[in-house]
Amino acid sequence: MEKKVKKLLNKLNHLKKNTFIDMMQIKFIYLSPCIDSLIAKMPINKKNIQPFGFIHGGAIITLAESVGSSLSLINIKKNINDNNKYNIFNIEISANHIKCVKKGFLLAKAKIIHKGKTIHFIQANIFNEEKKLISLCKMTNIIIMKKKN
Helix, strand or coil: CHHHHHHHHHHHHHHCCCCHHHHCCCEEEEECCCCCEEEEEEECCCCCECCCCCECHHHHHHHHHHHHHHHHHHCCCCCHHHHHHEEEEEEEEEEEECCCCCCCEEEEEEEEEEECCCEEEEEEEEEECCCCEEEEEEEEEEEEECCCC
16 A cells, blocks of 8 residues: 555656646645545745745645645545546635744645545645644535546
8 A cells, every 4th residue: 555655646746747836846745545634845935925924825725725636636536547537626715824934844734524526625734844733724626527529
């Protein structure tokens, strides 16, 4: 199982190349053996702070949605090679920001709460490098089969 998990993690990091996720320097670093939890890391830098020097709320949402949507992707059939048949779209996301952060990096831990055939409900908690809770996020993802051309 460990080999399969590493392969999925590598695939996720490869899929993000030349995307917004890549631009935000988000890296997927851990996938649970039962494939229901995913952790990603994002640095705090001058590109993702707001004018007062704190991490921008939009950057936190980007991290949460990236890890949550990726978790939905690998949970469609647990075989990422079959997932090119589907599109995953986030249709709702909310965040409660609890603390402000100016430097270091953030970790997002997403957990799949409900896994239906077309709807996934994800909770993503955002932590700083000291593992203090920064934001609580929840999202709903929809899975839509791609149309045949």
